[in-house]
Amino acid sequence: MSLLTTIRRKLLNNFPFRKKNIDPSTAYNLWASTYDQQTDNLIIYLNDIIFNQLLDSVAFEGKVVVDIGCGTGSHWGKILSKNPSELIGFEVSEQMLVKLYEKYPKAKAYISKDNQLRELQNNSCDLIISTLVIGYIKSISDVFGEWDRILKKDGDIIITDFHPAAVEKGATRSFKHEGQEVLIKNYLHTLDKIRTLAKESGWKEIEFTQKKVDERIRFFYEKLNMLHAFENSFGTLLLYGIHFKKS
DSSP, X not given: OOHHHHHHHHSOSOOTTTTSOBOHHHHHHXXXXXXXXXXXXXXXXXXXXXXXXXXXXXXXXXXXXXXXXXXXXXXXXXXXXXXXXXXXXXXXXXXXXXXXXXXXXXOEEEEOSSSXXXXXXXXXXXXXXXXXXXXXXXXXXXXXXXXXXXXXXXXXXXXXXXXXXXXXXXXXXXXXXXXXXXXXXXXXXXXXXXXXXXXXXXXXXXXEEEEESSGGGHHHHHHTXXXXXHHHHTXXXXXXEEEEEEO
């Protein structure tokens, strides 16, 4: 099975959150203090590669950018280096925003409780970014409708997330807290579903990319002395990225 699932099975069983998935807000409040200290997280490593690739095809200068699930602002340095006119974040975790403000004291960010973007007017932004987030959202049809409301004509949407193939094979959204594992409640959204909803919103697919377990990430498994998991997972799709444009 995948690296994430194999690690999960190796962890101790006495952590109070282990036997049930907890909501993203609670989970990320726990994770916030150590989130930026992950130097060898495979998912974050692959997500950065996908995100950077998709960003290269989008113009940022003078644009209003909205980061859905902005967290601690892990992508903000790169985004701000491209000179947007404004960068606005939305996040479900108050503690993640605390970390964001430590790094960017003048950040403009809001707590999102129900996936509504009430602080933004219709047709008010040029680019929506959502990385490793939509799997936490139960009704993405409602969310896509809200994104479409705030997005200008010819605006762009960049989405990255766990690949549905990985979720179907047992990959979990989890992290360690005080040496134990926390499982985060999430939902499976197929690529067909995402593309159908995007088409219904009038979004055109511009670019698609995905990453799988292959020789390029063998070193992650080697560091954990888990080459058996690498062999069992070889070829498994882990993450995807997709760029839409509102037409």
